[in-house]
Amino acid sequence: MNVFSSIAPIFSGSPTGASTPVAGSGRTPEASGEKPASGDTSSTSKSVEQSSEGRKSDQSSESRSDAGENPQGLTDEELKQLTDLKARDREVRAHEAAHQAAGGQYAGAMSFTYQRGPDGAQYAVGGEVPIDVSPVAGDPQATIEKMRVVRAAAMAPAQPSGQDRAVAAQAMQTMLQAQSELAAGEGESRTAEASARVERSQGDARSARSREAEESYRNVSAMTGDSRYSESVTSLFA
Structure with missing residues (x-):
């Protein structure tokens, strides 16, 4: 049994405090060194209040936008x-x-x-699949077919890992060995079949010669009328 595995990357960096966006402030007469004209204090106060309300509105809008895109308040590094x-x-x-x-x-x-992410969830960073790479006992042809499947499985991902390539190489080696065994077995079978054919041919030839000799002796016996001679000679080829 072997395994296909993927190599897990190493992620660095630790969570840091969330940054808070800073909204720009409006320009007021006091900040610019200007003084409000006498008798117009209500107008200046109203202008300052309106400016403050505008800043609050802008900050609220930015906060809602950030919360929608980054509800957990993660830093840029954590988001990456x-x-x-x-x-x-x-x-x-x-x-x-x-x-x-x-x-x-x-x-x-x-x-x-x-690996736990900065959002608290678990993410797969490595994995494996066990694979049976053992040969089929006593059946080289079945071993060859099995190793073809194993090798194809090892190289199936778009980017096979080093372990995947090692399994593919092991499957190929087992396949070549099975092919050698199959070829040797077929050679022995062909040799045995050829020997059997030769033996059959030799047996047929001996039978033919025996029949010819027997027939010849019958003819000789018939010509001489000596049945004992015929029987005596025939028994030699029984």
Whole structure:
């Protein structure tokens, strides 16, 4: 039993505090050094209040937008790590599914190793599928067919891992050995069949000579009228 495996990547970086966007402030007469004209304090106060309300409205809109795109308040680094983990999870699952589908009856169940993401969820970063690479005892032809399936399963993913290539090489070696055994067996069978044909031919030839000799002696016996001679000679070829 062997396994197809994928290589897990290493993700670095630890969660940091969430950054808070800073909204820009409006320009007021006090900030610019300007003084409100006398007798117009109500107008200035009203203008300042309106500016403050505008800032609050802008901050509220930005907060709602950030919350929709990043509900957990992750940093940029954490968001990048999360994106990488999700991509790796999809890749690993597709990789092992390709092995299992191509391996058919010789492939086992998929298993995965996981890594917790900054969002608290578990993501597959490695996996494997067991595969039966043993030859079929006493049947080289069945071994050849099995190893073809195993090799195809090993190379099924778009990017086979080093372990996948090792399994494919092992299957090829077993297949070549089975082909040699099959060729040797066929050679022995052909030799035995040829020997049998020769023996049959020799047997037929001996039978033909015996029949010819027997017939000749009968003729001689009939000509001489000595049946004892005929019987005596015939017994030599019984």
